[in-house]
Amino acid sequence: MxxxxxxxxxxxxxxxxxxxxxxxxxxxxxxxxxxxxxxxxxxxxxxxxxxxxxxxxxxxxxxxxxxxxxxxxxxxxxxxxxxxxxxxxxxxxxxxxxxxxxxxxxxxxxxxxxxxxxxxxxxxxxxxxxxxxxxxxxxxxxxxxxxxxxxxxxxxxxxxAGICYDPxxxxxxxxxxxxxxxxxxxxxxxxxxxxxxxxxxxxxxxxxxxxxxxxxxxxxxxxxxxxxxxxxxxxxxxxxxxxxxxxxxxxxxxxxxxxxxxxxxxxxxxxxxxxxxxxxxxxxxxxxxxxxxxxxxxxxTGESRYRLPEKLECLRLTCEPGTKPVSLVALLNSWEDEKCIIFTSSVETTRRLCILLNLFGESKIKAKEYSGGLDQSVRSKVLKGFRKGDIQFLVTSDALTRGTDVKGVTNVINYDMPPFAKTFIHRAGRTARAGQAGRCFTLLNKYEERRFSRLLKKVGCDSCTTHSIPSETLDFYRDKYATALELLKELVESEAPKKGRQAFQHNSRTKRNKTTTSEQA
Structure with missing residues (x-):
């Protein structure tokens, strides 16, 4: 959408x-x-x-x-x-x-x-x-x-057998x-x-x-x-x-x-x-x-049009400029065997963030991508693995916001702040389902705090705890982030020529198809 x-x-x-x-x-x-x-x-x-x-x-x-x-x-x-x-x-x-x-x-x-x-x-x-x-x-x-x-x-x-039937x-x-x-x-x-x-x-x-x-x-x-x-x-x-x-x-x-x-x-x-x-x-x-x-x-349920799950705990985490990936990694590494869905704002962000998380050295994070940029068969395989527990962290665009029920999702993270109240409701609703408890974290920069407060008011959330990560923990992952970022850039640069060739081949096929259609007409 x-x-x-x-x-x-x-x-x-x-x-x-x-x-x-x-x-x-x-x-x-x-x-x-x-x-x-x-x-x-x-x-x-x-x-x-x-x-x-x-x-x-x-x-x-x-x-x-x-x-x-x-x-x-x-x-x-x-x-x-x-x-x-x-x-x-x-x-x-x-x-x-x-x-x-x-x-x-x-x-x-x-x-x-x-x-x-x-x-x-x-x-x-x-x-x-x-x-x-x-x-x-x-x-x-x-x-x-x-x-x-x-x-x-x-x-x-x-x-x-042996009888002829009228089609x-x-x-x-x-x-x-x-x-x-x-x-x-x-x-x-x-x-x-x-x-x-x-x-x-x-x-x-x-x-x-x-x-x-x-x-x-x-x-x-x-x-x-x-x-x-x-x-x-x-x-x-x-x-x-x-x-x-x-x-x-x-x-x-x-x-x-x-x-x-x-x-x-x-x-x-x-x-x-x-x-x-x-x-x-x-x-x-x-x-x-x-x-x-x-x-x-x-x-x-109640007078408000929007309503969050009863046992959902909302938390906000304000990040310094350039430290959002570091804060995310620190957060994920603090959990043991807890399923988590990480929401981003786009298919491209989903792909790059998933690669980045898997490039962090000395980290137990093993993440998979789920987005509209993947074939349906791949998405179904990833979702099946997440349901079975073979995958702990799922990085996704809003392709997974509506209705999808995965048992045992303890945490949801808004890596990118939801732009609308409806988006927040559906993202947060991937946890705290069927009467179970769950947490929804939203990572913010300081310029998003006021807009996020207005969004919380619109969805009827009266309490959103401020979550913090110790500075020494952030420092521990900061150097590893720099290394992972360099590896990501190299990977993206190596893929660029391949993507260019694929785009050229696609455009050539499209042009040939149009020419053939024109000649037939």
Whole structure:
């Protein structure tokens, strides 16, 4: 995401849609043990226990009561909750439970996320609970084989040997092989436009996760396309206020609006339900109107729009000019076996800082780079190694700020000060997740202190401890820094001719392609 887009998001209008003025505060909801959660399917309870989950967090409990309880998905839900508060399971659990009440194999739930890594992370959550009740989960993400996805998503009809079939008849008999699909917008549009047998006509649930980012970036107009393909009939043949009680709701009663579920002609089913979620949900009416929400219920934690994790400790470290890398190395070397993510302002800074850290002599630091400058396969391999604990320090651009969940991240370091409140919220949210404690350090120069104080006020942080490093420790690493810096310069200079040749070759290929295209035209 570019700085210009982020700045535009930060300057959102002060106008607020009416339903956002009366939010439901879920911060007062208590954790709930699985055995006391009303109407939870025993099979799902066992699946959650296998995930080492014995109770649900407040946002998960609140959403459960609004979906499985008396709320019964009567209204679309908008959830603004801190990073690490359990938003993924808050929608995955009720959707899986409700879909399991009807034994029919078709695509009924769609979850859309902005990046491949986030989509796969969410799919892992669904994979852990959906098979327990007989549901199948698929993924449609970029940077993977679309042919492999098609074979996973579409079930071909069984053919009798020796019989000739009309290809057109075969394409009409293709069926969905999954009940739930987790997708990125671009790949979703690929399947909508090109995959035979792929249809959204039976869709009952649409989840838009990381909503503010998905609304800010068009992604081939995926949202208006999905909404158009899932519009319900408004011909008046089916009443809008008839009692409806799905079997999964047990003894809880609720009144549901009805419409025709696409593909099940003549049978009343609930309308398409939407859930939108973010830690920094936009308040811009011009963006929210795109979702076409039905009497939305706004669920949030406290009065502030921005909220940091409850057990997060914020610290600031003011560095003398030219000593920021030294302070960073001293900080990292003071920790034993603690996972840490180091955020920088750009892909280039990420790359150079990662190299510099690994060049420090007599240092135990072994860092890896994760940024948009790397191929997707490399990023996935690095993230996997970080999750497994093979990598202790991850240096990254803001490619890793949103949603990514890595267990055991104790510290986050803002090597470069976050330019916006949203950026700070999402960076800090990589630690202190799921009720655990964590620390967020921000390295500053003296000219950034006032601006950082204003940022802290905006995110509702009342306490930010000043952290200091003993001068003798800094002196110890200062000489090593000078040596590492010289090695970095030599490395960069040696790579420059290679990069120049690669750029020349790329430009030459581009020029040849343009010439060929012109000649063909």
């Amino acid at each position: 570019g700085r210009q887009e982020e700045a535009s998001a930060e300057r959102e209008t002060d106008l607020v849609v009416p339903w956002m003025r009366a939010p439901v505060d879920v911060s007062h909801v208590e954790n709930c043990a699985l055995e006391t959660l009303p109407c939870l399917d025993p099979r799902l309870s066992k699946a959650l226990e296998k995930m080492d989950i014995s109770s649900l967090f407040p946002v998960q409990v609140a959403v459960w009561h609004e979906t499985i309880g008396p709320g019964g998905f009567e209204r679309d839900l908008c959830v603004n909750s801190p990073t690490g508060s359990g938003k993924t399971l808050s929608y995955a659990l009720p959707i899986v439970q409700i879909l399991s009440s009807r034994a029919v194999r078709c695509l009924r739930a769609l979850v859309v996320l902005p990046t491949r890594d986030l989509a796969l992370q969410v799919k892992d959550v669904f994979d852990a609970i959906a098979p327990a009740v007989g549901l199948s989960v698929g993924s449609a993400v970029g940077q993977s084989s679309i042919a492999g996805e098609i074979s996973q998503l579409i079930k071909k009809p069984k053919l009798d 057109e008849d075969l394409s009409q008999n293709l069926e969905s092989a999954v009940d739930i699909l987790v997708a990125t917008p671009g790949r979703l549009m690929d399947h909508i436009n090109n995959t035979k047998g792929f249809t959204l006509e039976h869709l009952r649930y649409l989840v838009v996760d990381e909503t503010d980012r998905l609304l800010r970036e068009a992604y081939q107009s995926w949202l208006p396309t999905v909404l158009k393909l899932t519009q319900t009939s408004d011909d008046g043949l089916f009443p809008s206020s008839t009692p409806f009680l799905p079997s999964a709701f047990g003894s809880l009663q609720t009144i549901r609006r009805q419409s025709v579920e696409r593909g099940f002609k003549g049978k009343p089913y609930p309308r398409l339900v939407k859930m939108v979620l973010s830690a920094t949900l936009t308040q811009d009416p011009s963006k929210l109107i795109q979702l076409d929400l039905h009497h939305p219920l706004f669920m949030t």
